[in-house]
Amino acid sequence: MKKLDAVVFDLDGVITDTAHFHFLAWKKLAEELGIPFDEAFNEKLKGISRMDSLDLILHNGNQQDRFTDQEKEEMADRKNRHYQELLKKLGPDDILPGILELIAEIKGEGLPIAIASVSKNAQTVLEALDLETAFDYVVDAATVRNSKPDPEIFLTACEKLGALPEHSIGIEDALAGIAAIKAGGMFAVGVGPALDGADYRVDTTAELDWGRIKKAYENFSPGL
Ligand code: BG6
Numbered sequence: 653m654k655k656l657d658a659v660v661f662d663l664d665g666v667i668t669d670t671a672h673f674h675f676l677a678w679k680k681l682a683e684e685l686g687i688p689f690d691e692a693f694n695e696k697l698k699g700i701s702r703m704d705s706l707d708l709i710l711h712n713g714n715q716q717d718r719f720t721d722q723e724k725e726e727m728a729d730r731k732n733r734h735y736q737e738l739l740k741k742l743g744p745d746d747i748l749p750g751i752l753e754l755i756a757e758i759k760g761e762g763l764p765i766a767i768a769s770v771s772k773n774a775q776t777v778l779e780a781l782d783l784e785t786a787f788d789y790v791v792d793a794a795t796v797r798n799s800k801p802d803p804e805i806f807l808t809a810c811e812k813l814g815a816l817p818e819h820s821i822g823i824e825d826a827l828a829g830i831a832a833i834k835a836g837g838m839f840a841v842g843v844g845p846a847l848d849g850a851d852y853r854v855d856t857t858a859e860l861d862w863g864r865i866k867k868a869y870e871n872f873s874p875g876l
């Protein structure tokens with residue numbers, strides 16, 4: 653039996669649908685700037701830090717040279733205020749289907765779990781969901797230097813849990829996140845329709861069955 657040390661979860665779009673709140677908040681800012689913004693473009697922003705997302709949006713609207721760094725900080729703050737306004741509606745009922753059951757099964761086997769989110773609002777979101785004590789470790793986005801697809805955040809989570817990346821599973825809803833998990837040498841579980849590179853994929857969190865995930869992990873041979 654292959655050794656399994658830990659499971660590391662992304663937050664936005666995996667534990668709860670805050671990915672949609674990020675979309676709405678960016679859309680509002682993009683509209684204020686007269687830059688087109690839709691769900692397809694938003695896919696590129698999933699798992700990407702706030703400032704990197706703003707840069708991508710400005711680039712898309714050909715406005716990358718229009719603002720000073722300070723103005724960009726102000727715009728990112730404005731987006732964050734829109735986002736935090738939406739977060740006020742978030743509660744424990746917004747935990748995505750299947751997630752609590754999955755967490756309970758993993759913990760039932762004595763495995764540690766962590767959150768690897770580049771969101772500076774991660775603690776607020778976990779508190780709103782009543783999950784602030786559910787994870788053994790939550791990576792502090794403020795201390796992470798590199799956004800996904802860099803593996804830093806997943807590797808930090810593994811290290812803090814005392815887990816070897818090659819004996820750990822990462823769960824993600826974003827392409828950048830899957831790339832980060834794979835770059836870290838972990839087994840990647842993707843949640844969503846088009847997640848190239850995932851080692852195991854489901855369409856929705858409701859299909860995250862722990863038995864099936866473990867089977868896929870055990871049958872996985874890196875490099876094949
Ligand atoms: C990620 C989201 O989890 O966090 C991105 O997928 C978001 O959409 C990023 O931009 C940063 O979040 P925040 O809360 O720090 O602006």
Ligand code: MG
Pocket residue numbers: 662663664665666671698699824825826829
């Ligand atoms: Mg996500």
